[in-house]
Amino acid sequence: MPNWGDLPRAAGGAPITVPRDPAREAARDELLKADYHRHDPSLQERVYDWIMDRINDALDTIAGDGTSGTTGLIVFLVVAVLIGAGLWWRLGAPRRAARTTLDVFGTAGPRTAAQYRADAERHAAAGEWAEAVREQMRALVRALEERTLLDARPGRTADEAAAEAGRSLPEHAAALTAAARTFDDIAYGDRTADRAAYQLLRDLDQALERARPALAAAPGGAA
Structure with a gap:
């Protein structure tokens, strides 16, 4: 029981009391303050x-x-x-899931396929195979963009470029997928680059230059 003699009193001498519901809400609001939860687990x-x-x-x-x-x-x-x-x-998530979200062109500014190819050849001549692979893959993707087989879209990954180009060039779809995997493993993984990896991408780039996109089938199968 409250000690009515200790309660504050109004001007007329009657004790001042707080109704139950407002008191409960005031206590709840007080306990919700951040100071009481500073050490709570995340x-x-x-x-x-x-x-x-x-x-x-x-x-x-x-x-x-x-x-x-x-x-x-x-x-x-x-x-x-x-x-x-x-x-x-x-x-x-595993490292590969994170690294394959990276832009195939990195942070470099706009460049042509010919420029990427020239850099790739320069790195290859110096035995810098990792750099040669990166530049050669970028040359391959940029060449597809220059031919409008891929739309020029920033942020595209090597895997995405391979999947999109494979729909226009189905005969090379498997080779494009393998090239993207090689690029990812060398550029963002722990695979050691070598002449064979560079040559794989270079040969594919040359083959794609001669390739013609598959024509979409007309509605109803008409030619």
Whole structure:
């Protein structure tokens, strides 16, 4: 019971009280202030803790008595999935998924296919195979843009260029995909470049210069 003698009083001497609902709202607003939640775990930490709790529960189930072989296998698979999800959350996607989102032309300004080819040949003559591969792939893509087989679009990746060009040049679709993969692995991965990788892209570039795009079929199959 409140001590009515300790409550503040109005001018007439009656005690001043606060209604229940406004008091509850005032307390809630006070507790929502950031100062009270400064040390709360982040969303990532809470999800990670939840995953680790599920892993511990699964391991306890495996270690418990009476677990059949089938049940143990299922639980083991669940544990493996949870561990994989936890690692993905903490470490992020694999490196290749990140690096293939990079622009095939990098940060260089507008250049022609002939300029890229000249740089590629210069790097190849010096035995600088990684640089030669990068410049040769850029020459290949720029040449397709100059022929309007690709629209000139900034931010395009090597994989995207290969997929789009492959629709216009289906006979070279597989070779374009292989070229993009070679470019990605050397430019953004850990593959060592060599003469063979450069020659692969150079030969494809020359073949594409002679290639003619496939004509779209007319509606209804008419010629």
